Amino acid sequence: MGSFSTLFPQILFVIVVLSSCSANIHGQFITSKASRPKSLVLPLTKDPSTGQHITEIRQRTPLVPLKLTVDLGGRSLWVDCDRNYVSSTYRPARCRSALCNLANSRSCGDCFDGPKPGCNNDTCSLLPDNSVTKTSTSGELATDVVAVESTDGKNPGDTVTAPRLVFTCGSTFLLEGLANGVSGMAGLGRDPVGLPSQFASAFSFSRRFALCLGSSSKGVLFIGEGPYIFQPTGVDVSQNLHYTPLFINPVSTASSSFEGEKSVEYFVGVTAIKVSREAVPINPALLQIDSQGNGGTKISTVDGYTVMETSIYRAFTNAFTKAMAVYPGAPRLASVAPFEFCFDSTNLPVTRVGPPIPGVDIVFQDETVSWTLFGANLMVEVKKNVICLGVLDGGLNPRTSIVIGAHQFEDNLLEFDIARSRLGFSETLIYRQTTCSNFNFTSTASTTLQVV
Structure with a gap:
């Protein structure tokens, strides 16, 4: 048997080779x-x-x-x-x-x-x-x-x-x-x-x-x-978020599920919707999740626009169109599918947050926190000088009463804190001289x- 001094270079070589192999797997490096x-x-x-x-x-x-x-x-x-x-x-x-x-x-x-x-x-x-x-x-x-x-x-x-x-x-x-x-x-x-x-x-x-x-x-x-x-301002959006609780629907809302599964979607506790600071009349039972998993409000990226149960949709759109009447330069036009309420925007001024229309507030659980939606998140420009309200009728007895769709929170940052079961939201980043593209x-x- 050779002496340790003779074997040491060989042992060292083996250690180096093994270290190199363990530190490079499929071309990736292992972190400490x-x-x-x-x-x-x-x-x-x-x-x-x-x-x-x-x-x-x-x-x-x-x-x-x-x-x-x-x-x-x-x-x-x-x-x-x-x-x-x-x-x-x-x-x-x-x-x-x-x-x-x-x-x-x-x-x-x-x-x-x-x-x-x-x-x-x-x-x-x-x-x-x-x-x-x-x-x-x-x-x-x-x-x-x-x-x-x-x-x-x-x-x-x-x-x-x-x-x-x-x-x-x-x-x-x-x-x-x-x-x-x-x-x-x-x-x-x-x-x-x-x-x-x-x-x-x-x-x-x-x-x-x-x-x-x-x-x-x-x-x-x-x-x-x-x-x-x-960019370009370097604003840290995490410092100025508003928070509201997230809720768990006890029944799965997926297309198919195993028996007894809870929903993994993100539900929020909406208690009211206001147009021009006036509450829309809504049956409060529709805003609650019942024992069968029906009702309530969730947030979705696969629904392009907010969808409301028919009675909520009618109450909301009635309030919105009445509030729009104060804008004589924006007469109502024919519907453009899939939108029912469309308006002539020719004489509306252009602002940073979209067309100047009635403000909409989504009021959350404790009524002290609300999410304000401005023109850019409410209206959809379907063609030149024609804008439509980006909210759809979800019919009678839908599984979920209100689905907040992607258009309504574009250029708003939403933080989903699963550990604390809460939603943080920024409202529109446009007021901070930036957008989600930046x-x-x-x-x-x-x-x-x-x-x-």
Whole structure:
């Protein structure tokens, strides 16, 4: 046997090689605990043909960029596994595993056309849901590598990867009704396998995210802690938010669900709606969630415009059109589908916050907090000099009485604090001389990191 002095260079060489291998997995670098990100940032783009807000992540090994329709109330990430899903790190969730329990899967079985991504024996499943078309099916639960960018709140920083992010395999037909080029939906719902909770667990930060939808094209999604800083003023929007509680609907509102599941969508306690500071007469029972999960108010990114139960819609639009009568330069015009109430804007002045129309206040639970909507978030320009009220009739007995749609909160930052069960909202950023399109996506990244 050789002496230690003889073996030491060989031992050192082995240590160096092993260290190098463990520190470089698929071209990614492992972070130390101190270098874990405090927040992530994802770009948002408004699709011009559908109005859907699209984000992008990278998934699989090797990494593939995926475009996804953002679903604020979606249970989890789901992607089409039927076409071209190739990855050396895809792992199906085995029946009775901790992963199946985490996702609260109630279905387990075999698939005889595999093995392949989306079809393996002895695996559990969830119900990937196209919430745009209200279509759902069964899909294999699995994990794979996902890469996103970290942020300091000002710029994107290092790319970080979560090596075992849970998602559900969807089928190609589920993509119908989604924007061209997307591969699935990014579910941000308040579920253990929702993207905000998963990233919080992977990187050990707060279960919180902030959504800022752009009215024209670009927007931004922060997952984790603030600040949320926008150019050109460098304003930190996280410092001036108003807060109201979030509520849990005891019955799932998804297109399909397992028996006994609660809704993972974001419900708020609206107590009144005011037009020009006058309360609209609304049956208060409709604003409550009953034992069957009906009623209440939720926030949605897949509904382009606010939708109201018929009696609420009629009361609100009556109050709004009466208030519009004080604007003689904006006579009512014929309806333009899907909008019922349209007006001639030829003689209305242009302001920073849209056409000068009656203000609308959404009053929350304790009546001391309200969210004011201005012309830019209430009216839709359907053609030159024609604007329409961007609120739709949801019919009698809808599942949810009021759905606050995406147009109503574009260029408003909404912070969903899952841990504290509260919503923070900024009101329009235009008054702060910025918009949701003004996050600086110029990267300051110097390396790529992986947390294991």
